[in-house]
Amino acid sequence: MGISGQINVTVAPQDTMETDLTTFDPTDGRALRSAFGRFGTGVTVITTQTAQGPLGMTANSFSSISLDPPLVLWSAALRSKRHDAFAQAQQFCIHILGAGQQDLANHFAGQGHDFSGFEWVSGPDGAPQIKGCLAAFHCETFAIHPAGDHSMIVGEVKHASECPGEGAGLLFDQGRFGTFTPKT
Numbered sequence: 633m634g635i636s637g638q639i640n641v642t643v644a645p646q647d648t649m650e651t652d653l654t655t656f657d658p659t660d661g662r663a664l665r666s667a668f669g670r671f672g673t674g675v676t677v678i679t680t681q682t683a684q685g686p687l688g689m690t691a692n693s694f695s696s697i698s699l700d701p702p703l704v705l706w707s708a709a710l711r712s713k714r715h716d717a718f719a720q721a722q723q724f725c726i727h728i729l730g731a732g733q734q735d736l737a738n739h740f741a742g743q744g745h746d747f748s749g750f751e752w753v754s755g756p757d758g759a760p761q762i763k764g765c766l767a768a769f770h771c772e773t774f775a776i777h778p779a780g781d782h783s784m785i786v787g788e789v790k791h792a793s794e795c796p797g798e799g800a801g802l803l804f805d806q807g808r809f810g811t812f813t814p815k816t
């Protein structure tokens with residue numbers, strides 16, 4: 633009996649790799665991509681202004697980092713034709729997409745320069761802000777960290793806005809778009 637009245641039980645260690653999961657080689661890109669895809673995320677579109685006009689890219693690598701100072705990050709693939717423009721940008725805008733914005737996500741996954749089908753305005757620091765999203769964070773590039781086949785882009789949020797009301801988010805899980813069903 634321990635001093636707090638609990639029974640102390642010694643658990644024998646089990647064979648380390650005997651789990652209910654199927655082990656795979658993490659250098660197997662296809663398998664790793666699949667396992668990473670088990671982490672469901674929201675969906676964003678990131679925009680910036682370039683000499684060739686506005687540029688957008690769909691990204692689910694977005695994460696909030698810090699409240700003070702307000703910092704966020706996302707990762708851009710080196711192999712993307714849009715990588716260099718975002719890596720060189722001083723300002724960019726992160727849009728959190730709503731449940732009804734799958735077309736926007738597909739559009740900016742496919743290409744980056746055609747904004748003609750969407751209502752947008754030039755934001756306070758020049759980065760395009762697309763209308764109808766759940767939230768928008770206008771960022772100044774704070775740091776860029778090389779990270780394997782991606783660049784981690786950290787932004788300091790300089791201007792932020794959120795839609796009024798509850799609006800559900802667009803989600804991405806195992807390669808599919810969907811929405812969130814709360815447990816009641």
Ligand SMILES: Cc1cc2nc3c(=O)[nH]c(=O)nc-3n(C[C@H](O)[C@H](O)[C@H](O)COP(=O)(O)O)c2cc1C
Pocket residue numbers: 675689690691692693694706707708709711712713714715737738740741742743744804
């Ligand atoms: C849901 C979703 C999330 C994505 N997330 C990222 C991301 O975080 N980073 C990234 O570099 N590309 C991401 N992509 C891919 C880009 O949107 C784009 O398709 C890719 O960069 C192709 O680039 P390119 O046409 O400029 O070569 C995502 C695509 C989808 C559909």
